[in-house]
Amino acid sequence: MTALVIGSETAPPRARRRFSLARFGGRWLSPLLLLLLWELGSRTGLIPERTLAAPSAVIGTLIGMVLSGELPSNLLVSFARVAVGLLIGVSLGLGLGLAAGLSRGAELAIDPLMQIKRTIPALALTPLFIVWFGIGETPKIALIAFGTIFPVYLNLYAGIRGVDPRLLDAAKSFGLSRWEQVWHVVLPAALPSLLVGLRYALSISILVLVVAEQINASAGLGYLINNARDFMRTDIIVVCLMVYAILGLGADWLVRSLETRALVWRPSIVEN
Amino acid sequence: MDARLGFSTIDSAASPSHPEPVVRLHDFVRSFGANRIIDGLNLEIAPGEFIALLGRSGSGKTTLLRTLAGLDDAGAQDVEVPDSRAVVFQDARLLPWKPVWKNVALGLKGGDIRGRAESALKEVGLGHRLDAWPLTLSGGEAQRAALARALVREPQLLLLDEPFAALDALTRYRMHDLVLSLWRTHKPAVLIVTHDVEEAIALADRVLVLDKGRIVAEERIHAARGERAGLAGRLREQLLSHLGGDHHGEGVLPFARQAEAAE
Missing domain, CATH: 1.10.8 (Helicase, Ruva Protein; domain 3)
Structure with a gap:
């Protein structure tokens, strides 16, 4: 763009202003238009309330649910499920990935099992987990844990194995012990890859949560949705969908802020 | 050891000013499969000595350096290297994090x-x-x-593995001065691996030429650094002829052309 306006003194600022307008104003335009059409459709009766509640009704319901404490308390239950499931899944993934990455023996023992596990979609295990763990909190947490092990394991393992051998040689030549090599060279080198795995794990955990919460829950977002379905409260369903979306965004934000802290040494691609 | 080629090896341990060598390799052999990379190599480096090791690609320079750096296990062979040694690689190999x-x-x-x-x-x-x-x-x-x-x-032994090959000419000359001044201050024995004859002549006390895993030539330079301009022409030709040998032609061409151009 700048290449086109060389030689003209007034063009660059104007070009930049138009560009930023397109970027910040334009991107909101179509979603807002869609909301407007949706509201219009609901008001004119084109979209019946039992099919889809109007945006204004959804916002009203949201405010009501927040004020009554119904949404925060159920959100907390769902959040706890994700947190515990992730804690277990990520810890197992970390442990197995470290072992398989750092030791040939452990790789031989662990990797074939993990590859077999990879072929089974976590959600397909729901019936089996219900048989094993009943319909309480345990199968929900177990499903999330089971689904999040693999992305963490695979990315950490690949990250460790992908470490630049020249850097390892340099560390060896300065007399670093095996443990020091792992700490100073191997683990930092594997970190970017591990963070990618963590991001996958977070989005998988929310996906599994949605399904797991349909199992006879008595609290949580899934319980709210199931109830709303029985009473055809589409406004509540949409509110819960919004909360799921916000959870996903929050998870992404969490990993991205982790990345900017942990990977400050990387020259920013965006800035250059 | 290379009598058939007509070069003599000066035993550095015999020189009175350097009694105890910091590096000693005797009849060192290293092979990968049937491929002998280093073939009966003898090398002694005196404390504080500055040695340049010249050789074409595949002559065994890197393998020798890895052995001296302790990166490859020398097994039960007759190899003595000091415990305090350090390497500078061609790519700086700094940990980016x-x-x-x-x-x-x-x-x-x-x-x-x-x-x-x-x-x-x-x-x-x-x-x-x-x-x-x-x-x-x-x-x-x-x-x-x-x-x-x-x-x-x-370090008692500083190993430099083509450290300036990727730098521009001006930066390279500055680095030469820096290395020499650091060497004078800290007095380590230095082995610089290079394919640049000029660099070898400008820096070293002793220039070794490695070919097919053996040291095929050795030149001790007595002139002070900075007063080597007069010597350089003769030395360069001598070293280049060793690098060239008589039975492996094409690998030498770039050097030969460079030498002609400089005359």
Whole structure:
């Protein structure tokens, strides 16, 4: 763009202003238009309330649910499920990935099992987990844990194995012990890859949560949705969908802020 | 050992000023499969001696350097290298996730690690980039940092593996001066692996030519550095003829052309 306006003194600022307008104003335009059409459709009766509640009704319901404490308390239950499931899944993934990455023996023992596990979609295990763990909190947490092990394991393992051998040689030549090599060279080198795995794990955990919460829950977002379905409260369903979306965004934000802290040494691609 | 080629090897241990060599390889052999990379090599390096090792690609330079650096296990062979040694590689090999001073401090033991790293970096002229991230350094700066990382260990043996090959000519000359001044201050034995005959002549006390895993020629340069311009022409031709040999033609061409152009 700048290449086109060389030689003209007034063009660059104007070009930049138009560009930023397109970027910040334009991107909101179509979603807002869609909301407007949706509201219009609901008001004119084109979209019946039992099919889809109007945006204004959804916002009203949201405010009501927040004020009554119904949404925060159920959100907390769902959040706890994700947190515990992730804690277990990520810890197992970390442990197995470290072992398989750092030791040939452990790789031989662990990797074939993990590859077999990879072929089974976590959600397909729901019936089996219900048989094993009943319909309480345990199968929900177990499903999330089971689904999040693999992305963490695979990315950490690949990250460790992908470490630049020249850097390892340099560390060896300065007399670093095996443990020091792992700490100073191997683990930092594997970190970017591990963070990618963590991001996958977070989005998988929310996906599994949605399904797991349909199992006879008595609290949580899934319980709210199931109830709303029985009473055809589409406004509540949409509110819960919004909360799921916000959870996903929050998870992404969490990993991205982790990345900017942990990977400050990387020259920013965006800035250059 | 290379009588058939007509060159003699001066035994550096025999020279009175260097009684105990810091490096001693006797009849060293290294092979990968049926491929003999190093074939009965003898080498002694005296304390504080500056040696340049010339050789074409595939002559075994890198293998020899890896052995001296302790990166490859020498097995039960007759190899003596000092415990305190340090390497500067062609690519600086700084850890990108550690700021420059922590790279220099990597693996250091003892007190005031930050202070020692800082003074080493100041010595190579990088006092202003202590906390910089390695990926933001220029090629020359990265090599300076790698030099500081090697010297902060006060090594008895400093190994330089084509350290300036990737730098532009001006930076390379500056680095030559820096290496010489650091060598004069710290007095390590230095082995620089290079394919640049000029560089070898400008820096070393002794130039070795490696070919097919053996040292095929050796030149001791007595003239002071800076007064070698007169010698350079003759030496260069001599070294180039060794590098060329008589039965492996094409590998020599670039050197030969360069030599002709310079005359």
